[in-house]
Amino acid sequence: MSAFLSLLVRQVRDNRGALVVAPLASAVVLGGVFAWFPGPNAVGEATAYAIGSLTVLWTLYFAADSFASDGATGRLATLALLPVRARTLWSSRVAFVALASVGQGLFALGFGLGLHGALGSELSLEASISGMRPMLPWLPSLAVIAAAAMVASLVVETALAAMIGSLLSLGAIGLAAAPAWRALALSGIDVTPALRNGVLLQVLLAVAFLALGAHAFVRGQRRLGSRSVRAWQATWPVLATLTLGSIASAAEYSRRTAVELENPRLRYRSAAASKDGRHVVLEAHFELPGNDGPLPSAWLLDIESGQRELLGRAADVLSDRFTGRQLAWDAEHPLRIRDFGALVWRDRVELIEVAIGGEGGARVRREMMTMDAGFSFQTTLVPSWANVERIRRRGSDDVTVVRWGDRERRFDGQMGRVWPVRVIFPTPEPGVLLVVRDGQLLRIDMADDEEHVLLSGVDSWIDPSPDGSALLLRTKDASLVLDSRSGSPLRAPFPRDEAYVAWVDAPDASKVLQLQSHGQRELPTRLLDLDTGVELEIERDHRHQLLLRVGARGYLYVRGDGDLVLTSLDGSSERVLVDR
């Protein structure tokens, strides 16, 4: 008989008591479940959970006891004197744990299903089987649990302590792994595709634990089964993993919040310019996989001097409540930013107001507020004659109410069909609304409630220019630019199959369109100033959303090479504001 088989048989003999008691206990539990739960569905589901739990429990027990008591009694030292390699000894224990766990699992499965087959009904049997089906993808986690418990049994000297220790270690590693994964993503190593395969991940984890255990055991046996050596060898990689996870977590947070604008992994999302065009408030954020994007940092940038100031590390620049666009700001109307600060406790938040004025041309005021204090959201696209209220109703349609003096017009419907400004647009002419409804653009005069169809075949919302004096609307074939007062076209339509058309944000009344050919983002973006007729081509890095006209100073955007630049309106000069 080979050494491996001898050791395996010895292990079976040494554990024969547990190997007999375990199935008896499983039988009692499953019998109890069968007798206790009423109804075929309940008993079927309970049996499925009991089989799963018993399998996990026995796996954990046999793995946790694989070395713990032998280490405590000094039997490992005796085994170290046999003419056998330490690796053979380790692998025979792994084989025993695998056999014992699979054996107990199969017994519980066979006994549980047999009970239903013999004494239950077809329904309860089906309920059992369907209850176990969702557990199948988690089968490899048994190997993870077993491997972790075997490692723990090298460190501590009782099975119970090893069981608890392994579960705690797995939990801690799980906690440390999540931020480490995000930190890796921030560093440009995205392991998300690999992690999506849950089975592969579980197998990798099990193999990692088994390798760690083999290493620690062999090192210990080289010192006559020394407990201190094997405990240290098994513990330090786990501690190192946890430490690295913690460091990664801190690093991730630090990188999320304490960033420099030069960081090439930073994405510039948007900017709000002061009305004098001297300052902009930039939003910059890291791109992370999935929807776990961090809050952006907010920066005040002086266009003239190039000086910058970090306003908030995890900030939220308050934008137009109806369009989501950044708001222009001046001395009387400050831009408002909520800074959630260094930690995620969000019961308090810092309100930052930035306005024109002060020594450097911009004035910053900070005030701590509680989250429940609320903020009055602003919009600049609702003319003064109109009072627009959006009422959200849980469980039924939303309502948008437009009031003009004592007149009132209500629009009921799903949120997207009654959205103020984007669907129900109060024009600069008092009492007149432009409304998109059922593919038509309607002009509604609140004076007499008359409705006129201006356009058919509309398949977009209304996209107002920065000051609302012009509208962009799309039909199936064309993008149209309309005068918002009359609803009449301001210029010839743009064929939709040629380019995507959108407004360029601005703090003033300028009307500049950006045109981008479909599916060819590497091509230059064309800028068309509708007021002057000037056309300009710029090469943008499209990973950054930022494109802003800063008054008469020019266009602010991220150039193809990643630099933040300001290009004059005619493109004759260009200045790098952030060299990346």
Add this chain to the structure above:
Amino acid sequence: MKHETSVISARNLGVKFGRKHVLDGLDLDLPQGSVTALVGGNGAGKSTLLRVLVGALVPDRGSARVLGLDPTREGERVRERVGYVADRLEIQPRTRGREWLEFVGSFRRTWDPAEAQRLAELLQLELDTRFGEMSKGTRAKLALVAALAHRPELLVLDEPFSGLDVETRLAVTQGILGHLRDDGRSVLLVSHSTNDVERVADRVLVLEQGRIVRGGELESFAASASGGLDLESALLRGKLEEVMS
């Protein structure tokens, strides 16, 4: 000086436990066919040396050859050819003596069940007793049988007489070890009993603070160290001289 026919040779062996140097630059040669006793005080490094020689403990420095093999790299091959009785045997309490011998025998190609039975009878070892019910002496007998039944080329014994009654001691020292010596096989034993050492050993090595400090043929060693006294007196005098100096 290295023996031409050394079954064990060690050079500059060093083992540290924490900060303590248990073996500290130890050199050793053991001629074939000799019965060598390793003596020394508690903590001198005797058991540690034996464990290094059978490959159960990897030294921090130095090298050793046992039966021509490197115990660090070929530990399992060394243990297959060497019979080793450790100072402590720990096995599952429910295991019977016969079961343990079968288990140990399954690892050794030269295992002779008849020899195991003969040795058990010689030592009056009851093989059906469970390990948990065995006295210290009975456990020592079980360890001896397990170490001898594969007819090892070298026998390494760590306190083999501890717990044995007088008759069994005589059986081991005169019967078993004498037979091995006559058969040309080698023995290295650690014992605190100078009587037993004098009875079986033909060479003595004194280990102190991790080094061999004295050694030689038993008779010449005792004579040179004590002026004709017995081994115990010789060792005692050596100790006293060391203390006085």
